[in-house]
Amino acid sequence: MAYEKTLRLDEQICFALYAATNAVTRAYRPLLAEIQLTYPQYLVMMVLWQDRRSTSxxxxxxxxxxxxxxxxxxxxxxxxxxIRRLRDRRDRRVVHIALTEQGSALEAAASKAQHAVLCRTGLDPDAHHRLRDDLAALAVHMTAEPEVID
Structure with a gap:
């Protein structure tokens, strides 16, 4: 890969990701506020809606x-x-997290919020899946051991 020494903000993938992340998070904010969740709390709840219970x-x-x-x-x-927390009986260091009925009931409203944000992206389903897969692959590459660049 050719290395270019000139830095231009609009040419940086880090800035494009930063701007896109901020835009998506801002789109979620009012929709999640209606169901009393912040975006980080929404992420936790998505894990629990998918898995039903987990550990911290x-x-x-x-x-x-x-x-x-x-x-x-x-x-x-x-x-x-x-949610409710339950300490493991055998290992008190392990904290199990389970949804309450109230937490489970939020899933339908959160799904509507997610759909509304997805529609705002303007992406068709194929483009959405490609972008998601490309970003997931980027995350894997960025967390791998870095290559040595001369």
Whole structure:
């Protein structure tokens, strides 16, 4: 790959990702506020809607966050009545997270929010899947051991 020494903001993939992430998150914000979730809380809830229960450690790993970043999210979700925490009887360090009825009931409204944001992207289903797959592949490449560039 050719290395270009001139930095131009509009040519940077990091800026394109940053701007797109901000735009998508802003699109979600008012829709999620209607169901009393922030975007990071929504991500936690998506893990639970998909898996039905998990551990705090598994949620952190799945979202590629530290346990310290997930803990306050779980605190607020528990305070809102959307989840409950249960300590493992055999290993007290393990905290199981389960949806409450109220948390399960949010899934339908969250699905509508997700659909509304997807429609705003203007992407057809094939383009959406390609973009998602390309971004997932980019994340894998970026977390792999870096190549040495001379």
């Amino acid at each position: 450690r598994s949620i952190a790993e799945r979202l590629q966050l530290s346990a310290n970043a997930v803990s306050p999210l779980l605190d607020r979700l528990e305070d809102a009545g959307f």
